Amino acid sequence: MNIVERLPPAGPEAAIDYGPGDFRVVKPGAFVRCAVTGAPIRIEDLRYWSIEWQEAYASPEAALLRLRRAGRA
Template sequence: MNRYERRPAAATEAELDYGDGEFRVIRPGAFVRCGVTGVPIPLDDLRYWNVALQEAYASPEAKMARLGIKVGG
């Protein structure tokens, strides 16, 4: 790496603007936190979020829990 190359956003938390079907990076980083569980979600693995609440979810179950919907029997 030379002095003109950007340093990677290693283990920093990103800030995103969640839209319908896509998100925009406001502050670069490697992950966001699940709004329900608090676990880190790598940006490459982010699949679930809520536009109105502007929060990410680690799994479909976490999103359903936020919506107050029980999963399973």
């Protein structure tokens, strides 16, 4: 089963402190939301985030779109 075939995350939304190369769970939960698309991202699938804006992204494309909207790409 790949990421696309997984069922939606069950449980509450987590609160995360995003750091360089790693993150810390502040409030336990099953997922976080993509800051660009609003899609839920399972904690175990979280790969893209911004330390500066403290937000998660579902994909590299979503992260790039966020940078473009901020005038940085």
